[in-house]
Amino acid sequence: MTYEGVLTKMQTELGNPIHYYLVFENSFLNLNQLLDKELEISFQGYQCLNCGKKKKIFRQGFCYDCFMASPAAGDWIMKPELSKAHLDIEDRDLEYEKKVQLQPHIVYLALSSEVKVGVTRKTQIPTRWIDQGAVQAIPIVEVPNRYLAGIAEVALKSQYADKTNWQKMLKNEVPPVDLVQERLRAGTFLPNEVQEYYSNQHPDLIDLHYPILTYPKKVSSLNLEKSPIYQGKLSGVKGQYLIFQDGTVFNVRTFEGYIVRILL
Known part of the structure; x- marks a missing residue:
């Protein structure tokens, strides 16, 4: 069977294990059902997730022009402490920024490769943790x-990592x-x-389980531009990565906006 479409981050459904889906415009793949099966991924082109044009992807699924202009790619996305919507100050589009920034946010600890501090909108739990490959x-x-979540994260960066070591996460070195x-x-x-928002009464600790047959001992990242055709047997999915039996791993999130064809 053949599936073709623009890559976007895998959709997930909480379960034991988590269920993963690659969703295209007219079809979708349940990746849990493809474990231990051969599949071929081939690079077909680009399509910006913002403007829809067939332009080379620059970053985060956007072409260069959209990345530099879209409010969804503002600096405050990666650096929450730069948020200013609460002050009624616009970065690129105040209406958009208020909608995203002025809602409940969670500052959290996640265990993926080591203890990591992070920030996410409350509506993105547990999706954010799954996307990072956290086991707890x-x-x-x-x-x-x-903004408040951002300044809390900045303070905690002196004690905890703020990025996941993707190689350790994929090898399950936790x-x-x-x-x-x-x-x-x-x-x-x-x-x-x-401080006024913090309580010593801890919320529930979340355990996350991934659909993985075997963890790789070594990992090698697949780059579609350098290797436009790859074939391998799927042995697991964790975070936003496909893990193959030969140790090749494919970060779907990195290649958002790329058009691919998948043969089963």
Whole structure:
């Protein structure tokens, strides 16, 4: 069978294990059903996720022009502490920025390769943790806007990593850590503006289980521009990565906006 379309990040459904779907315009693939099966991925071209034009992808699924202009690619996306909608200050589109920034956000600890601090909109839990390949996660504090979450994250970066080591995550090299205790410790480093939202009564610790037959001992990242055709046997899915039996891993998120053909 043949499937073709523009890559977007895999859709997920919480379960034991998590269910993964590649969704195209007119079809979708349930990746859990493809474990231990051969598939071929081939690069066919580009389509910007914002303007829809067949232009080379620059970053985050956007062509260069859209990346530089779209409010969905503003600096505050990656650096929440730069959010200014709460001050009624526009970056690129104040209406859009208010909609995204002025809603409940969660500052959390996640265990994927090591203990990591992060920020996400409340509506994106547990999706955000799944996308990072976390095996456990716990909220530290819920705040009413993105700015407060951002300054809390900045304060906690002195104690915790803020990025996942993707190679360790994919090889399942995860240290044993008590996230409940780490959350209590993290609470002592929160800035004054955030302290009123923190409670010593910890929320539920979330465990996440991925559809993986075997973890690779070594990983090699597939780059569609350097290797436009790849064939391999799927052995697992974790984070936003497809894991193949030969140790090749494919980060779907990295190649958003790429048109691919998948042969089963």
